[in-house]
Amino acid sequence: MTTIDDYVGALKRELRDQPGWIRRREATGLREHLDELPSEAIGQLQAPDLYAREYRTQLDLRTRRLDGWRRASWPRRISIIAFVIALVAVVVIPPAIAHYQPVSINVYFGGPDNVPSHQDHDATVYSFREGGTIKLGMDIRNSGRFAATITSLEDAGELGPFRPTAARQTARARVDSRYAFPRGRPAPSR
Amino acid sequence: MQQTELLKGVLDLAVLGAVGRGESYGYEVLQALAAVGLEAVGDASVYGSLKRLEARGYLRSRLEASPQGPARRYYARTAAGGTWFRQTVLVWRRFSSAIDTVLEEGQGT
Numbered sequence: 001m002t003t004i005d006d007y008v009g010a011l012k013r014e015l016r017d018q019p020g021w022i023r024r025r026e027a028t029g030l031r032e033h034l035d036e037l038p039s040e041a042i043g044q045l046q047a048p049d050l051y052a053r054e055y056r057t058q059l060d061l062r063t064r065r066l067d068g069w070r071r072a073s074w075p076r077r078i079s080i081i082a083f084v085i086a087l088v089a090v091v092v093i094p095p096a097i098a099h100y101q102p103v104s105i106n107v108y109f110g111g112p113d114n115v116p117s118h119q120d121h122d123a124t125v126y127s128f129r130e131g132g133t134i135k136l137g138m139d140i141r142n143s144g145r146f147a148a149t150i151t152s153l154e155d156a157g158e159l160g161p162f163r164p165t166a167a168r169q170t171a172r173a174r175v176d177s178r179y180a181f182p183r184g185r186p187a188p189s190r
Numbered sequence: 191m192q193q194t195e196l197l198k199g200v201l202d203l204a205v206l207g208a209v210g211r212g213e214s215y216g217y218e219v220l221q222a223l224a225a226v227g228l229e230a231v232g233d234a235s236v237y238g239s240l241k242r243l244e245a246r247g248y249l250r251s252r253l254e255a256s257p258q259g260p261a262r263r264y265y266a267r268t269a270a271g272g273t274w275f276r277q278t279v280l281v282w283r284r285f286s287s288a289i290d291t292v293l294e295e296g297q298g299t
Contacts, residue, residue: 026241029241030237032253032260032261032263033216033237033263035259035260035261036215036216036217036256036259036260036261036262036263037216037217037233038217041217041233045232045233045234046232046233046234050234051232051233051234052234054232054234054235054238055234055235055237055238056238057238058201058234058235058237058238058239058241058242059238059241059242060242060245060246
């Protein structure tokens with residue numbers, strides 16, 4: 001047996017391209033109208049879908065383009081948003097991780113000005129006396145927002161002496177207490 | 191041709207006429223139309239027409255509680271509805287007369 005709920009449900013489906021407030025308004029109005037009909041009159045109405053279609057043709061409602069987003073329920077919309085976010089994450093995050101390198105290294109070399117040197121092809125060769133001083137320095141700079149742990153260095157070839165190969169920001173940097181010194185103070189001479 | 195197709199252009203006029211000068215509710219309008227031979231007009235069309243006329247300002251409505259059953263919505267013409275009704279009746283009479291003339295001439299040949 002067809003009930004008033006069937007007619008109201010059919011009308012909501014018929015008006016699914018309309019904003020929610022119009023659907024609610026019309027559904028409420030139709031329920032109110034059908035409630036006042038005698039039960040024998042309800043039995044003589046058209047089928048719910050036909051009734052809803054005929055009723056809609058009487059309303060001055062502009063047909064709105066149906067799109068998947070408007071038709072979707074809120075749980076479905078949330079699942080679509082989650083899917084899009086997951087898809088973007090899968091596409092963007094792995095390359096970003098693979099290319100993320102916040103640590104740069106600068107190695108410098110120095111010695112007394114009177115250390116004799118000569119060019120050998122592309123290289124500068126320094127000749128140190130016994131007891132002479134060689135100064136080697138290395139700046140390691142983390143320009144990223146996170147603490148980094150350098151796990152290895154490799155020969156960078158023409159780009160420089162070393163290149164950090166496994167610097168990741170996942171763990172807080174550990175400082176070996178043997179080499180730590182207070183910030184802002186010069187490193188102790190060794 | 192179906193009666194409903196012929197009625198498309200004049201349904202609002204018929205409904206406004208059925209509402210009359212006083213107040214009427216949806217089912218009463220439907221019965222009034224059926225009583226004069228417009229039984230093919232469905233409840234959905236009549237109810238839709240009432241809502242449309244109300245939205246256009248030609249009808250106003252009020253909900254009245256009923257001791258026997260659910261509340262009933264009564265419709266009445268507004269001043270704008272009365273003006274539109276009188277003007278459209280004149281248009282309809284000219285139109286109807288013209289169609290009658292054409293039909294009579296068509297039958298006579």
